[in-house]
Amino acid sequence: MRRTTSVLATTLLAAAAGLGAAVPAVAKVSPPSANPHSIKTSPYVALGDSYASAAGVAPFVVGSPPACSRSTLNFAHDLAAELEPTSFTDVTCSGADTSDFYASQSPGVAPQLDAVTSKTRLVTMTIGGNDEGVFTNSFFGCATISATDVLGNPCERKYGTTFTDAIRTKTYPNVVKALKAVKAKAPAATVVIVGYPEILPEVGRLSCYASMPISMGDVPWLNHEQDVLNEVIAKAAKQTGARFIDMAPSSAGHDACAPVGTRWIEPALGPINAFPVHPNATGEAAMAEQTLLQLGL
Incomplete structure (x- = not known):
């Protein structure tokens, strides 16, 4: 049951107050014909990587493996606070x-x-995002060579389509296989991939280079890579x-x-209470809010 006063809404409104935050665009629902009233929310199991675990965002789940950096403020915990499932298991890592x-x-x-x-x-x-080392090798790899040409595109010149090719040919079938495996174990479950x-x-913005050392010309190239990753995830x-x-x-x-x-x-x-290039608590709350919105819960 949704509580009258939404914890997620409170978090997001507090972050947006006085900051002139743009109203989020209407997001897509996949599949659009799905009936939200058919979605059961318990037992609820959270899987996934550092964007799901909220890596580096304190406080952390007591007793969870330290290497997993599993936060009590990750989007799964935010969802569980709203949906109040009778059973909730978080194995994000x-x-x-x-x-x-x-x-x-x-x-x-395990x-x-x-x-x-x-x-x-x-x-x-x-x-x-971690399959084939795409995330680490691109975002962090590009940061190490950006100083050679701050205004240019040294990373794009070095790697070309290497990462997007790997996403299309390797990450895509890997995600399909993973989703099928989840479905096989829980055929009655609603499986959600964010x-x-x-x-x-x-x-690119020169004003951002001190905190995100990515060459100006490599910013659109990395954005395209992320678009391709999200596209193949949506396709899977x-x-x-x-x-x-x-x-x-x-x-x-x-x-x-920002x-x-x-x-x-x-x-x-200089990240604050999160791993570098990872969602903070407000970002995790936004991921939960979008999940609720797009599922119609």
Whole structure:
């Protein structure tokens, strides 16, 4: 049951108050014909990577593996606070890729699919960004070579279509396989995969370079890479009957170059209560709010 006073709405309104935040665009629902009244929300299992675990966002779940950096303020916990499921299990883990659904990510961390059973009725996740090392090698890799040409596009010149090719040919089938595996274990569940929020503004800004050292010409190139990643995730969701939550419209203007209080993603240098280039607590709350909105809950 939704509480009359929404914790998520309160968080988001507090962040937006006095900051001139833009009203989020109407986001897509996938599939558009789905009946929200048919969605059961318990038992609820949260899977996924660092964007799902809210890596670096204190406080952390007591007793969870430290390497997973599993926050009590991640979007799954925000959803659980709203939906009040009778059973909620969070196995999100920083650094996870799709292979960690089937095998132990590290000592003491069980395969994520172990948490999913035939009784599960709701599953949420973000996954795919770590497959083939795309996220780390592109965003953090580009930061290391940006000083060679701040105004140009040294990363694009070095890597070309390497990352987008890997996303299309490797990440896409990996996500399809992962979603099918979840469906196989929980055939009656609503499976939800949340897209990644916008990390960078539309164009490079020299004023942002100190905190996000990405060359100006590489910003559109990295934005295209993220668009491709979200596109294949949406395609995988459609193919497997999962629900895709599009974060792109609502997260525009809340990127890592936005000021404190407006941004949903913390910058590479000087992040506040989140891992570099990861969602902060407000960003996680926004991911939960969009999930509720786009599912019609």
